[in-house]
Amino acid sequence: MNEFSEALLAWYRQYHRRLPWRENPDPYWIYLSEVMLQQTRMESALPYFENFIRELPTLEDLASVDEERLMKLWEGLGYYSRARNLKKGANYIVTEFGGCLPEEPKELQKIPGIGPYSAGAIASTLYQKPVCAIDGNVLRVFSRLYRLEHSLPGAALTKAVREKVLALLPHESPGDFNQALMELGALICKPNSPDCPSCPVRSFCLSADAQDVSDFPRRKKKTPPKEEQHTVIMLEKDGEFAVEKKSTGLLRGLYRFPMTVGHLNSSELQDLLEGKGFAIKEIHFIGESSHAFSHRIWRMVLFHVLLEEKSHFYEWFEKKRLAELPIASAFRAVKQWLGL
Numbered sequence: 001m002n003e004f005s006e007a008l009l010a011w012y013r014q015y016h017r018r019l020p021w022r023e024n025p026d027p028y029w030i031y032l033s034e035v036m037l038q039q040t041r042m043e044s045a046l047p048y049f050e051n052f053i054r055e056l057p058t059l060e061d062l063a064s065v066d067e068e069r070l071m072k073l074w075e076g077l078g079y080y081s082r083a084r085n086l087k088k089g090a091n092y093i094v095t096e097f098g099g100c101l102p103e104e105p106k107e108l109q110k111i112p113g114i115g116p117y118s119a120g121a122i123a124s125t126l127y128q129k130p131v132c133a134i135d136g137n138v139l140r141v142f143s144r145l146y147r148l149e150h151s152l153p154g155a156a157l158t159k160a161v162r163e164k165v166l167a168l169l170p171h172e173s174p175g176d177f178n179q180a181l182m183e184l185g186a187l188i189c190k191p192n193s194p195d196c197p198s199c200p201v202r203s204f205c206l207s208a209d210a211q212d213v214s215d216f217p218r219r220k221k222k223t224p225p226k227e228e229q230h231t232v233i234m235l236e237k238d239g240e241f242a243v244e245k246k247s248t249g250l251l252r253g254l255y256r257f258p259m260t261v262g263h264l265n266s267s268e269l270q271d272l273l274e275g276k277g278f279a280i281k282e283i284h285f286i287g288e289s290s291h292a293f294s295h296r297i298w299r300m301v302l303f304h305v306l307l308e309e310k311s312h313f314y315e316w317f318e319k320k321r322l323a324e325l326p327i328a329s330a331f332r333a334v335k336q337w338l339g340l
């Protein structure tokens with residue numbers, strides 16, 4: 001084994017975080033954790049993972065869960081297409097692979113929601129296949145180790161890092177090696193404050209030698225997220241509130257409160273609702289909130305509107321039932337106001 005791997009693995013075996021899927025490397029647990037950790041930090045994903053395992057203890061349970069329950073379990077974790085792919089993937093594993101995760105990365109990538117990174121992580125962790133698993137942590141660590149000039153994100157950087165990782169990957173423990181690189185990025189070689197003095201591979205690091213760690217990885221200019229203004233309307237009639245379920249677009253599969261584009265004031269909102277045939281008793285402005293998606297930000301003004309009559313445009317639920325529905329996180333302020 002090369003010296004880099006020895007130093008990294010010795011550190012990993014002593015300091016890695018004790019996580020359920022590391023303590024119990026069950027294929028279902030590894031599959032679930034890999035999908036949850038795409039675009040989500042470990043600390044945020046962990047309680048969701050534990051809840052999923054409690055509620056859906058087997059791959060077959062996940063494959064057959066109904067969509068509303070799935071969305072409720074996923075509520076708050078974001079990137080909801082992952083939840084739909086998680087179930088689709090579980091179905092695929094059950095129907096195409098008899099419930100067992102295949103060993104080869106190419107086969108693994110046929111599963112909906114499993115890309116090259118997850119396939120590499122699963123194949124190396126579960127089956128000790130000598131393949132790499134390159135996530136954002138690994139890209140950052142190797143950019144710094146070798147002072148790579150390729151920008152993040154970018155295919156050129158991924159390719160350069162893959163070559164470097166494969167050259168160092170020890171064939172006797174590829175799973176631990178991949179996990180160790182990701183752990184190094186998460187615990188030591190952090191984006192803003194790398195702890196170089198504590199780093200097990202400090203003696204191999206070119207940017208630490210050159211004292212320009214903060215210049216790596218090189219970054220492309222980010223396009224700022226697009227800001228959108230919305231008015232969110234809590235329509236209430238006799239203790240029941242109006243919601244609608246989105247079947248397409250950004251919040252597909254989730255419930256949302258009625259909303260309209262732009263920031264309306266009370267009288268504009270009254271005109272709009274009356275124009276649509278609503279009979280209004282009272283309108284109250286209740287506050288403002290924001291929610292950041294990956295490429296856009298919603299700036300919302302929130303209103304509570306008491307009606308004389310319900311409208312058939314929406315579904316109506318009491319608070320107790322609302323609390324059970326998967327409601328998009330963008331409406332966290334509304335849910336708080338309702339005490340859900």
Ligand code: SF4
Nearest residue numbers: 189196199202205208
């Ligand atoms: S020495 Fe510093 S910059 Fe280099 S890999 Fe370690 S933590 Fe990252």
